[in-house]
Amino acid sequence: MSMLGWTTYATIYAIFQRYGSEAKHMSTFSQSLHRYFEAHEDEHLKELIEFLRIPSISTLEEHHKDINAACSWLINKLTIAGLENVQAIETDGYPFVYADWLHAPGKPTVLIYGHYDVQPVDPIELWESPPFSPVVQDDKIYARGATDDKGQVFLHIKAIEALLALTGELPINIKCCIEGEEEVGSFGLTKWLENNQELLAADFIVISDTPLMQQGIPAICYAVRGLCALQIDVQGPQMDLHSGGYGGAVSNPIHALAKIIQSFHDESGKIAIDGFYDDVLHIDVEERNQFSTVAPPDEYLMNQLGVPHLYGEPGYTAIERTWIRPAIDTNGIYGGFSGEGTKTIIPSSAHAKVSIRLVPDQKPKQVFEQLEAHIQLHAMPGVIVTTTRVDEGLPYVASLDHVAVQAAHYAYQEAYQVEPVYIRMGGSIPIVSTFSEQLNAPIILMGFGLPDEQAHAPNEHFHLDNFRKGLLTLALFFTQLAQ
Incomplete structure (x- = not known):
């Protein structure tokens, strides 16, 4: 219920x-x-x-x-x-x-x-x-x-x-x-x-x-939905390095960060953080059935957004994924060189901003702990990974x-x-x-x-x-x- x-x-x-x-x-x-x-x-x-x-x-x-x-x-x-x-x-x-x-x-x-x-x-x-x-x-x-x-x-x-x-x-x-x-x-x-x-x-x-x-x-x-938001900071070498002289010999912070972000979901689109769904509240079938009477079909959303496919947790429509299921998204990534042309470096650091949308009965404190443990579990050797909690709401x-x-x-x-x-x-x-x-x-x-x-x-x-x-x-x- x-x-x-x-x-x-x-x-x-x-x-x-x-x-x-x-x-x-x-x-x-x-x-x-x-x-x-x-x-x-x-x-x-x-x-x-x-x-x-x-x-x-x-x-x-x-x-x-x-x-x-x-x-x-x-x-x-x-x-x-x-x-x-x-x-x-x-x-x-x-x-x-x-x-x-x-x-x-x-x-x-x-x-x-x-x-x-x-x-x-x-x-x-x-x-x-x-x-x-x-x-x-x-x-x-x-x-x-x-x-x-x-x-x-x-x-x-x-x-x-x-x-x-x-x-x-x-x-x-x-x-x-x-x-x-x-x-x-x-x-x-x-x-x-x-x-x-x-x-x-x-x-x-x-x-x-x-x-x-x-x-x-x-x-x-x-x-x-509720909210958890944090920043991930990945620190590698003390300074940017020439990728010719050091490529293949040291961990690249951007690669390390990409590995962490990739680990948030499995291949089907389900969130792969241990224990993440344990407290997610079950929604009545009657209420889910009502959604289809007011929400547009998935195809409408695809056309509106100009995307060939939608993505997310299997077994749910797009509107159910956004209304009654939690989600984790990377909101921004920065590090290294992103200007015009090429600069062949291994950056000294990389950073990402991540947000999680929560549903009843998830609690921000517990989800923060689950996410932080997951990030450390998937950290590559040769870099130091730290996280900073920046926002939360039930x-x-x-x-x-x-x-x-x-x-x-x-x-x-x-x-x-x-x-x-x-x-x-x-x-x-x-x-x-x-x-x-x-x-x-x-x-x-x-x-x-x-x-x-x-x-x-x-x-x-x-x-x-x-x-x-x-x-x-x-x-x-x-x-x-x-x-």
């Missing part, structure tokens, strides 16, 4: 029918919201472009001032929107921005979480336009952070602003936590939370950092029978005019498990990006159709919660 306690689509839709009596009223209100957002679209896009111009890359120290600039920008916009107690809260890492509006007695309190930091832009030469000079083209906005996660954070700010402008109040109590180091593991916020849960206490938490199923089909995400699975899920279902259906589907996500949001443990509140993952919007890659973008529908969805969601 999966830890989800799977609720069937039929049950979800039956619950949704209870809200039919409010539908006519909400439909009228949604029209008012639509007119408001349509009238303010140019203004909203200008503001989003301002936000996207800030190169708030959390992983690079030289962008520290840009992190502060993004933080200040958010404080200003949240204040203008009508939220109160807006401030930057310092942590051991980068600050997060807090804001609230708590004037709805007897109504639920929702904590909105997002992040204002972004990924590095490498390789810069693959961008068709500068990553921090946003371009609107073909009804999409191109920039680093457009979909992950500045564009989606911005939707919440403007949905709140619209409700306050149209009604003079919010239908529920709202708190905001927008952090500046999600892309590097949320370590500062995680540590801060250990002794400061009261400020962020809420009845439930909503996060918009997940994708739709595909264009026109909204999705409520109920599970994300997987998370939510229940679908919470009233907030029902409200999200209604809001998506009203804005998109189709029933939303229920999905897992292969990516990781490390703070999700932290919030679940520290705040003990249900988490609703309501995203508006698309799987092919190239988050973390060159030419990241956000479809403006989902920008428009996202504003409407969130405003309706907040209003429906008050019913």
Whole structure:
């Protein structure tokens, strides 16, 4: 039995029918919201472009001032929107921005979480336009952070602003936590939370950092994978050596590193680390069968990615491999000479960055230990191999029978005019498990990006159709919660 306690689509839709009596009223209100957002679209896009111009890359120290600039920008916009107690809260890492509006007695309190930091832009030469000079083209906005996660954070700010402008109040109590180091593991916020849960206490938490199923089909995400990430450093000779004078006589660190990486999988694509699958949670057949009703077939993914074959653990479809099975990937390799032309050397060192996506009930600490033991077991003689743990996060699975899920279902259906589907996500949001443990509140993952919007890659973008529908969805969601 999966830890989800799977609720069937039929049950979800039956619950949704209870809200039919409010539908006519909400439909009228949604029209008012639509007119408001349509009238303010140019203004909203200008503001989003301002936000996207800030190169708030959390992983690079030289962008520290840009992190502060993004933080200040958010404080200003949240204040203008009508939220109160807006401030930057310092942590051991980068600050997060807090804001609230708590004037709805007897109504639920929702904590909105997002992040204002972004990924590095490498390789810069693959961008068709500068990553921090946003371009609107073909009804999409191109920039680093457009979909992950500045564009989606911005939707919440403007949905709140619209409700306050149209009604003079919010239908529920709202708190905001927008952090500046999600892309590097949320370590500062995680540590801060250990002794400061009261400020962020809420009845439930909503996060918009997940994708739709595909264009026109909204999705409520109920599970994300966990994460382990580490760096492998292989040290050989004290300096680069001439390959003519030393080739065949000493171990080559790049060869040693390649051997380690190759050992992660067997020939079938299954992970070959001893004990790795021991704690992987079994998923119900019923839930697996539901995946085929919402996910595209493997052939669609092959065509979309331009690859002749897919690869991975035997016995599972591509969507199952990314939703319910763990994975290990080498994210980057460097060492030796990679410039133009030839330089015949044996490099003194080689390095790799590796990440593992975890599923319930895998624990980062145990997986780190398994991986580190495996790496040392496959180290070649003549080199020294060291590892450094750099990031971790637990997987998370939510229940679908919470009233907030029902409200999200209604809001998506009203804005998109189709029933939303229920999905897992292969990516990781490390703070999700932290919030679940520290705040003990249900988490609703309501995203508006698309799987092919190239988050973390060159030419990241956000479809403006989902920008428009996202504003409407969130405003309706907040209003429906008050019913």
